[in-house]
Amino acid sequence: xxxxxxxxxxxxxxxxxxxxxxxxxxxxxxxxxxxxxxxxxxxxxxxxxxxxxxxxxxxxxxxxxxxxxxxxxxxxxxxxxxxxxxxxxxxxxxxxxxxxxxxxxxxxxxxxxxxxxxxxxxxxx
Numbered sequence: 784x785x786x787x788x789x790x791x792x793x794x795x796x797x798x799x800x801x802x803x804x805x806x807x808x809x810x811x812x813x814x815x816x817x818x819x820x821x822x823x824x825x826x827x828x829x830x831x832x833x834x835x836x837x838x839x840x841x842x843x844x845x846x847x848x849x850x851x852x853x854x855x856x857x858x859x860x861x862x863x864x865x866x867x868x869x870x871x872x873x874x875x876x877x878x879x880x881x882x883x884x885x886x887x888x889x890x891x892x893x894x895x896x897x898x899x900x901x902x903x904x905x906x907x908x
Contacts, residue, residue: 807862
């Protein structure tokens with residue numbers, strides 16, 4: 784059974800940093816590209832960041848987070864991380880990690896066939 788479990792969310796002030804973690808089990812982790820998406824109240828789930836399978840050499844970011852967020856992975860631990868710096872109130876959302884078996888369509892949530900339950904990030908101004 785595949786499980787993705789996010790953690791690390793919380794309530795922070797604008798300008799603060801947070802690191803989200805996603806622990807994977809039940810899948811050949813290094814063979815999956817991984818992504819982070821977020822969903823704010825009343826909005827659709829949107830792409831945040833993506834890291835390629837295996838070495839994670841290739842990363843992509845939404846324009847809104849480029850330069851502030853960094854995605855990384857540790858295949859030995861079956862973990863993917865999202866380091867978030869200089870957080871803004873508009874970053875407030877539930878953050879989800881997803882597993883993408885093909886590695887294509889990095890910003891297309893339909894390409895991710897496994898999802899975690901999400902972790903709440905709230906940024907106050």
